Amino acid sequence: MTLCVLADENIPAVEDLLGPGFDVLTASGREISREQLQGVDALLVRSVTRVDASLLQGTAVRFVGTATSGTDHIDTDWLQRSGVDFAFAPGSNANSVVEYVIAAIAYSGNHLERLRAGGSLGVVGYGVIGAAIVARFSALGVAAKVYDPWLPEDSVPGYAELEEVLACDVISLHPELTNQSPWPSYHLLGKDTLALLCKGQLLINVSRGPVIDNSALLERLNSLDSPTVVLDVWEDEPRISPELLSRVHIGTAHIAGYSFDGKVKATRMLCTAMANSLNFDLPATKTPESSVQEPVILPSGLSFEDGLRTLIRNCYQIERDDKLLRAATLDQGPDAQAAQFDLLRKNYARRAELRGQRVLVQNANTAELELVSALGCVPVQSEG
Numbered sequence: 001m002t003l004c005v006l007a008d009e010n011i012p013a014v015e016d017l018l019g020p021g022f023d024v025l026t027a028s029g030r031e032i033s034r035e036q037l038q039g040v041d042a043l044l045v046r047s048v049t050r051v052d053a054s055l056l057q058g059t060a061v062r063f064v065g066t067a068t069s070g071t072d073h074i075d076t077d078w079l080q081r082s083g084v085d086f087a088f089a090p091g092s093n094a095n096s097v098v099e100y101v102i103a104a105i106a107y108s109g110n111h112l113e114r115l116r117a118g119g120s121l122g123v124v125g126y127g128v129i130g131a132a133i134v135a136r137f138s139a140l141g142v143a144a145k146v147y148d149p150w151l152p153e154d155s156v157p158g159y160a161e162l163e164e165v166l167a168c169d170v171i172s173l174h175p176e177l178t179n180q181s182p183w184p185s186y187h188l189l190g191k192d193t194l195a196l197l198c199k200g201q202l203l204i205n206v207s208r209g210p211v212i213d214n215s216a217l218l219e220r221l222n223s224l225d226s227p228t229v230v231l232d233v234w235e236d237e238p239r240i241s242p243e244l245l246s247r248v249h250i251g252t253a254h255i256a257g258y259s260f261d262g263k264v265k266a267t268r269m270l271c272t273a274m275a276n277s278l279n280f281d282l283p284a285t286k287t288p289e290s291s292v293q294e295p296v297i298l299p300s301g302l303s304f305e306d307g308l309r310t311l312i313r314n315c316y317q318i319e320r321d322d323k324l325l326r327a328a329t330l331d332q333g334p335d336a337q338a339a340q341f342d343l344l345r346k347n348y349a350r351r352a353e354l355r356g357q358r359v360l361v362q363n364a365n366t367a368e369l370e371l372v373s374a375l376g377c378v379p380v381q382s383e384g
Contacts, residue, residue, distance in 0.1 A: 003278060006036060007044040010346055011067050013264050014044065017271040019283035030238075030342065037061055042274050044267075045073075047254075048237075048342075053078050063277045065270035067263065069093060069128055072177040072208065087273030092266035093257030094132040095355050095376070097206050100256035101133060101172050103318040104204050104230045106309045108249060111202045111228075113305050114169055115142045122168030124148070124188070125175035125207065126156045133172055134158070139374035140308070148175070149183040166193060170202045177208035191216040201227040206256040209233040214244055221247040232256040238341035239334050245326065252321040253344040261353045295360040295380050298368060307371050315354045 003022050007014045008029035015024045027036060029048040037043065037059040044065045045051060051064055052075035065087045066074055079086045105111050115121055121137055123130050126148040134144045134157060145160035145168055153159045165171060175185040189203075190213040197203060197220070205212055214235040220226055221244070230250040234240040237254060245251045275282045296314045298307055328340035355376030361368050364381050372379045 003041045003280070004039055005042045005044065005274075006032070006040045008032070008046045008049065008067070010046055010348075011044055011263065011267055011270075012260065013267050014271070016285055017268055017282065019285055028342070028346075034059060041278065044270055044274075047073050049073060051075060051079075053082075056082070056084065063087075063274050065089075065273060067092070067266035067270060069257075070176055070208065085273075085277040087270055087277075089266035089269045091128040091132075092269055093259070093262035094129045095353055096257045096259035096262035096351075097129050097174075098132050098136050099259070099312060099316060099354055100206060100232065100318065101204055102136070102308070103312050103316050104250055105170060105202065106305075106312055107318050108202050108228055108230065111170055112308065116140070116305060119170070120145060120168035122147070122160075122165035122171040124162070124165055124171070124173045125185075126151055127174060127176060129206075130174035133174065136374070136376075140371075141374075162188075162193070163196065166196045168201070171197075171204065173203075173205045173207045173211055175207055175211060177210060186210050187213040187216075189213065189217070191219070194220040197227040199225045199227065202230070203227050204230040204232075206232045209235040209237055214241055218244045218247060238338040240329065240337070240341060242330050242332075242337065245330065250318060250322045251325050252318070253325050253341050255321060255345060255348055258345070258348050258351065259353045260350045261356075295358040296354075296377070298359050298361045298372065300362050300364075300368070304367055304371055307368060308375070311359065311371070311375055311377065312354055315352050315357070 005022055006025045006027060009026040010029065029046050032049050034055055040061055042063040043061050044067065046066065047068045047070060050073050061084060063085045064079060067089050069090045071088050076086055121142050121144040123133055123144045123146045126146050134146060137144055144158050145165050146156050146158045147160055147162045147165040148156055177185055179186050188211050194216055218241060221229065229248045231248050232252045233254050271282060296311060298310060302310060324344055328344055329337040332340060357377050358380050359372045359377045360380045361372065364379065369379055
């Protein structure tokens with residue numbers, strides 16, 4: 001019997017990994033309906049699809065997978081009660097998000113220099129991605145203060161209270177979205193907490209839009225002493241606030257974790273889980289490669305910070321995604337704006353990760369080799 005799989009159109013390489021013998025259908029994640037799932041054995045989604053009884057009850061779906069680290073869009077309790085197997089992809093996009101955060105900091109004035117000179121990095125949430133952020137910046141010589149009240153203090157390096165984290169020079173948000181007491185992350189940053197921030201600080205949100213009260217953030221950004229803000233996630237996506245977009249330093253269309261490497265890793269994790277659940281073998285197929293084939297060149301004589309900027313920009317220019325979002329959504333009506341937001345995600349250009357790339361360093365010194373290693377790259381030395 002042929003197994004039928006319905007996948008969000010933004011999940012790549014499903015057919016490549018499953019091989020022949022499967023009926024693979026695709027659909028817009030926001031438009032997946034119960035009617036489309038009749039006769040479907042497995043459903044693969046991303047964060048834009050709410051999966052619960054209203055979607056699945058009365059269908060033949062036996063397996064659900066989400067190509068995301070977070071699961072706030074999945075009613076896992078209902079799936080368990082209904083005997084539907086479930087898998088997610090924790091860590092698949094962690095490095096993609098890490099490199100987005102690095103790019104955001106590197107593109108935001110002298111924040112990178114300030115961190116390297118002893119400035120403070122605050123991280124909210126010490127899950128897979130938060131931990132990856134802390135580890136990468138530690139390798140770059142930057143210590144972090146971390147707030148995650150859901151974890152034992154001794155399991156979180158640099159544990160600090162929220163007020164301490166919000167006093168840092170750069171603050172990066174990575175909590176799971178939850179309304180659960182006693183520490184809900186929904187509107188964790190509201191009017192009162194946003195008032196603690198000031199000019200000269202950089203706030204980055206790559207977790208979920210409602211972690212910040214966007215109305216309160218817009219009000220805060222209209223003040224003269226407001227912080228610099230980078231948003232990849234927004235309340236009410238895909239209907240984002242054009243006023244808020246016009247006020248942030250960088251705004252992107254929920255693509256921080258959208259590197260091709262991360263997407264394919266998530267697909268592989270889900271297909272492996274699906275094979276175990278539905279009792280079939282995955283073929284030994286080769287997935288598409290996104291890595292830059294030629295070594296990235298790091299010119300000699302650059303400062304540590306400018307060397308880092310040079311390397312990250314070889315794979316990712318964050319300002320391009322900012323310009324695309326502004327061009328596609330500003331001066332548009334709400335419906336057209338929402339459609340354009342989703343089109344940016346659907347048609348997102350293939351983006352390679354810097355980690356794992358070969359870097360050619362001419363007459364490399366110790367600092368340059370340390371930088372290459374800290375970014376997860378492979379140094380290739382040259383005497384030229």
